[in-house]
Amino acid sequence: xxxxxxxxxxxxxxxxxxxxxxxxxxxxxxxxxxxxxxxxxxxxxxxxxxxxxxxxxxxxxxxxxxxxxxxxxxxxxxxxxxxxxxxxxxxxxxxxxxxxxxxxxxxxxxxxxxxxxxxxxxxxxxxxxxxxxxxxxxxxxxxxxxxxxxxxxxxxxxxxxxxxxxxxxxxxxxxxxxxxxxxxxxxxxxxxxxxxxxxxxxxxxxxxxxxxxxxxxxxxxxxxxxxxxxxxxxxxxxxxxxxxxxxxxxxxxxxxxxxxxxxxxxxxxxxxxxxxxxxxxxxxxxxxxxxxxxxxxxxxxxxxxxxxxxxxxxxxxxxx
Amino acid sequence: xxxxxxxxxxxxxxxxxxxxxxxxxxxxxxxxxxxxxxxxxxxxxxxxxxxxxxxxxxxxxxxxxxxxxxxxxxxxxxxxxxxxxxxxxxxxxxxxxxxxxxxxxxxxxxxxxxxxxxxxxxxxxxxxxxxxxxxxxxxxxxxxxxxxxxxxxxxxxxxxxxxxxxxxxxxxxxxxxxxxxxxxxxxxxxxxxxxxxxxxxxxxxxxxxxxxxxxxxxxxxxxxxxxxxxxxxxxxxxxxxxxxxxxxxxxxxxxxxxxxxxxxxxxxxxxxxxxxxxxxxxxxxxxxxxxxxxxxxxxxxxxxxxxxxxxxxxxxxxxxxxxxxxxxxxxxxxxxxxxxxxxxxxxxxxxxxxxxxxxxxxxxxxxxxxxxxxxxxxxxxxxxxxxxxxxxxxxxxxxxxxxxxxxxxxxxxxxxxxxxxxxxxxxxxxxxxxxxxxxxxxxxxxxxxxxxxxxxxxxxxxxxxxxxxxxxxxxxxxxxxxxxxxxxxxxxxxxxxxx
Numbered sequence: 001x002x003x004x005x006x007x008x009x010x011x012x013x014x015x016x017x018x019x020x021x022x023x024x025x026x027x028x029x030x031x032x033x034x035x036x037x038x039x040x041x042x043x044x045x046x047x048x049x050x051x052x053x054x055x056x057x058x059x060x061x062x063x064x065x066x067x068x069x070x071x072x073x074x075x076x077x078x079x080x081x082x083x084x085x086x087x088x089x090x091x092x093x094x095x096x097x098x099x100x101x102x103x104x105x106x107x108x109x110x111x112x113x114x115x116x117x118x119x120x121x122x123x124x125x126x127x128x129x130x131x132x133x134x135x136x137x138x139x140x141x142x143x144x145x146x147x148x149x150x151x152x153x154x155x156x157x158x159x160x161x162x163x164x165x166x167x168x169x170x171x172x173x174x175x176x177x178x179x180x181x182x183x184x185x186x187x188x189x190x191x192x193x194x195x196x197x198x199x200x201x202x203x204x205x206x207x208x209x210x211x212x213x214x215x216x217x218x219x220x221x222x223x224x225x226x227x228x229x230x231x232x233x234x235x236x237x238x239x240x241x242x243x244x245x246x247x248x249x250x251x252x253x254x255x256x257x258x259x260x261x262x263x264x265x266x267x268x269x270x271x272x273x274x275x276x277x278x279x280x281x282x283x284x285x286x287x288x289x290x291x292x293x294x295x296x297x298x299x300x301x302x303x304x305x306x307x308x309x310x311x312x313x314x315x316x317x318x319x320x
Numbered sequence: 321x322x323x324x325x326x327x328x329x330x331x332x333x334x335x336x337x338x339x340x341x342x343x344x345x346x347x348x349x350x351x352x353x354x355x356x357x358x359x360x361x362x363x364x365x366x367x368x369x370x371x372x373x374x375x376x377x378x379x380x381x382x383x384x385x386x387x388x389x390x391x392x393x394x395x396x397x398x399x400x401x402x403x404x405x406x407x408x409x410x411x412x413x414x415x416x417x418x419x420x421x422x423x424x425x426x427x428x429x430x431x432x433x434x435x436x437x438x439x440x441x442x443x444x445x446x447x448x449x450x451x452x453x454x455x456x457x458x459x460x461x462x463x464x465x466x467x468x469x470x471x472x473x474x475x476x477x478x479x480x481x482x483x484x485x486x487x488x489x490x491x492x493x494x495x496x497x498x499x500x501x502x503x504x505x506x507x508x509x510x511x512x513x514x515x516x517x518x519x520x521x522x523x524x525x526x527x528x529x530x531x532x533x534x535x536x537x538x539x540x541x542x543x544x545x546x547x548x549x550x551x552x553x554x555x556x557x558x559x560x561x562x563x564x565x566x567x568x569x570x571x572x573x574x575x576x577x578x579x580x581x582x583x584x585x586x587x588x589x590x591x592x593x594x595x596x597x598x599x600x601x602x603x604x605x606x607x608x609x610x611x612x613x614x615x616x617x618x619x620x621x622x623x624x625x626x627x628x629x630x631x632x633x634x635x636x637x638x639x640x641x642x643x644x645x646x647x648x649x650x651x652x653x654x655x656x657x658x659x660x661x662x663x664x665x666x667x668x669x670x671x672x673x674x675x676x677x678x679x680x681x682x683x684x685x686x687x688x689x690x691x692x693x694x695x696x697x698x699x700x701x702x703x704x705x706x707x708x709x710x711x712x713x714x715x716x717x718x719x720x721x722x723x724x725x726x727x728x729x730x731x732x733x734x735x736x737x738x739x740x741x742x743x744x745x746x747x748x749x750x751x752x753x754x755x756x757x758x759x760x761x762x763x764x765x766x767x768x769x770x771x772x773x774x775x776x777x778x779x780x781x782x783x784x785x786x787x788x789x790x791x792x793x794x795x796x797x798x799x800x801x802x803x804x805x806x807x808x809x810x811x812x813x814x815x816x817x818x819x
Contacts, residue, residue, distance in 0.1 A: 211682035
């Protein structure tokens, strides 16, 4: 019965009666259902807000990564930008700069790092993989150098609120993440830079010959992505009440995974922010549920790998 | 003993339906051994679906395929290759970074020790040599394929088919990017192969080519088989009637009196750095200027230079009397130049985007309010151009990937109308478009010219350049060898200039 139902949904998606994200959304529901059955602790409000907090950072970085992927590019420097802009915020506060200004400093720093990525890719014309592989290494190194590999910790409440506050049952961080995702969605669909991003991802040469300035658009894309990563830095720094040069390593994989699970094509031209959000929540749910079931962390990583392959495979079937 | 089937290939009652469309409706296709069989039909008539069925790219809903009288099942491209059916697509699928001989033997390399897959390098060259000889091609087989001309690459594609000892070779519009001398060379090889007993299926849009090389003709129209004829027993008019269901529309000469407007574009001793050298000419508002010449004569390079797609090596470009420094397409578009590229799919359209985006790209600001693109305005603009140009699509959100060639070209034209281009550059704008859509396109362009747009059109079709332009610039080996009014031009005169 289950398989006939999923076939039905698959067909509805094919005929465009249901949005493309429905498949992955259904998977999320099924996953939540199974965890509810398997663990008494899963279906509780405390745990749900845990999941939302856990997914917030992934949603934010993955939204940025989705934009990059939509343009046919890739960004490996996610974790390094996150880390370094978090350190900027922390150092600002430790230098007695007001919290709001420190936060702006961090966001500005993240954006600037994105601009540098975009410059290498759009102007110097280094392929995104190589350019961001290099910046991954450089930004991380700078983080170690300026902190001397020592963590910076202890921040005022005005910063920590972004990781610990609640509005009703919803964590601040999650709402901030949704806001960022919404703005990104608006940018992709309702602004020039967003449309140009999809155009470049769909066919770079046609976009160029239609009057799209490739270098300007690419700098814009990576700058926006950098800004997203630094918003994630704010949430992470606030939650941990610490910033350190180790933070955010491996985050690029999580960002790419969420985008891909959500239906983005690494070939470019196709991306969905709602899909990315669901992808991020799905990964957080998976990790959370497996932890509740006392599955070893290594097996969690293994499961996420399988989920990525499964998501892409289902997407391929859908497109047939 | 039973009589052997008179046909090498029999496709009977082939039907293929896609959601909403019947691509093939009970189609019969019989091919004799050792003949050149032309497969004709307007765009969308079902030629390519029939070929896809034969090559195992799609499976038919009904129907049977017999090879030498034996029924065969072809459900996968590998089945077709095993049965000796080779397809040479219009856009060649060679590996550009590999050498000629590597391309020819790709997938069928001679091996020294089979289990190790160790390639027998000595044999590679001799085998490659053999197949190149069979198509009379003398190129260095260590050369990378990307360095060869399209014509030579085509010969290599045919050589591959021969190397695989194909029984049937399908050539899909092989002449579409060849010059007339190259076409003659191709036909020579086709005739030679026929003499050697090779069977060839030949898809083309050009009837003169059909009469020149084919033995028999199968015609499809709207997914339905219209008949199979011996080429020497049918006339051109009969074919046109069968293909279109109506009489051939005779294209008249462009006799409109040109009220010469102000100068729109002038090139002064332009050197593109590749082929075209010392190019000087001017185009006036409302004028349609045809750029005629063989493929590779440097016409496209001139258009790309005007558009800022490639840098100028020397010379000046003047727009509306003023010197223009065009460094990129962005500059060109801002100054009112539009460019319809030859390669619609790779340079013109963004296939993964819909009509809304393809028509409004570069001019989104027209739809913007409060800093955001308003879908309502986007739709209004798109609907306007869809109706004005008669673009047929299911809805505005349809990916341009799924439009027919003629409609795709209209979408690109709509984009430049939306940009309000004053100078329109067009590179082989009617290539691969069927007769009816072509006529529509000509009418649209002539209307534009009447409204004062200056039009510069590269074409390799003699009848097109004669019927359509006010003035013809003849290119030969990178320079302009003739600048004649279309009224004074004749086919012979122009052709002889290009040779």
